[in-house]
Amino acid sequence: MIFIIIMLFLLLIVFLIFINIQFKLFYFPSKKVRILEYHSISINGFEDQITISKEKIIEQFEYLKNNNYTTLWMSDLDDLQNKKQNLAPxxxxxxFDDGFLDNYTELFPLLKQYNFKAVCFMVLGRIGQDVDWNGQYVNENMKLMNKQQLLEIGSHIELGYHTFKHDNYADLSLDEIEKDLQQCHEIVKREKLNxxxxxxxxxxxxxxxxxxxQKLFFDVLKKAGIKYALRIGNRINVFPLKNSYEIQRIDIRGTDSMKDFKKKVIFGRKKIF
Structure with missing residues (x-):
């Protein structure tokens, strides 16, 4: 009987550890940061994996505002981490990935309305151009923000890197990745972007x-001056951020219901098991 009790207790401990790894339930609120991943915003109600309707993102922003969420830039996280300060609860x-034109026409006004901050990861070699990379959810009608628009959004949108021409780093050699980052830096310097x-x-x-x-890959990022790199992962991050080049984001899809969105914000994913 004692053996059974001990085994059940050990199983409970293992289960709680698993739950904590997956959902960070036992961390203090000031030690958790949720990084949400979006792409494009539609004004005609269209939704798919990377495009969310304006009506739905407004509903999501209302939820974040009414539940007292604080929005930060990556530079804010970096500053708090360097100063060894805690996050807001x-x-x-x-x-927002890619830098679609609707991030200027639709997102930027919403951020000003709600006094929110956002980070836009730009495909830096395609500024002001049409989307020219392959993908199930992109088309030739999608356009990217131009330089003037990128300069205008700085009050509420921080810019980050999203490669030079939307290449998948998993498919590139280390030399190709190093060249890609060099090209990004050249664009930033030439266009005088922050x-x-x-x-x-x-x-x-x-x-x-x-x-x-992987170590050599991370060395390339470090050599290029990259402080943080974000993957997907669909988990909440523990702060301070330890794995700077494997920070996890929560994928918010246009097809998500409001119930899905709430689960993702609270738990990091909509399916608990």
Missing amino acids: KTVVLT VFPAIAYTYGGYYRKKGVN
């Missing part, structure tokens, strides 16, 4: 397998 980072040294991996792709190659 409910902290979220709103991130870009924080954080990168969101396109397609969530990077050298995932731990070992020598």
Whole structure:
């Protein structure tokens, strides 16, 4: 009987550890940061994996505002981490990938309305151009913000890196990645843009397998001056951020219901098990 009780107790401990790893339930609120991943916003009600309707994102912003969430930039996290300060009890980072034109026409006014901050990870070699990379959810009608628009949004949107032409780093050699980052830096310098040294991996792709190659990959990022790199992962991050080049984001899809969104914000994902 004692043996059974001990085994049940050990199983409970293992279960609680698993739950904490997955959902960070037993961390103080000031030790958790949720980083949400968005892309494009539609004004005609269209929704898919990367496009959310304006009506739905307004509903999500209302939820964050009414539940006292604080929005920060990546540079804010970096500043708090360097000063060894805690986060606000409910902290979220709103991130938008690629730099679609609707981030200027639709997102920027909403951020001003709600007094929110967001981070836009730009495909820096395609500023002001049409989308020219392949993908199930992109088309030739999608356009990217131009330089003037990028300069105008600085009060509420911080810029970050999203590669030079939307390449998947998992498919590139280390030399190609180094060249890609050099090209990004050249654009930033030439266009005189204020870009924080954080990168969101396109397609969530990077050298995932731990070992020598991953270390060399991270060395390339460090050499290029990149402080933080963001994957997907769908988990809440513990603050201070320890794995600076494997920060996890929560994928917010246009097809998510409001119930899905709330689960993702609270737990990091909509499916608990």
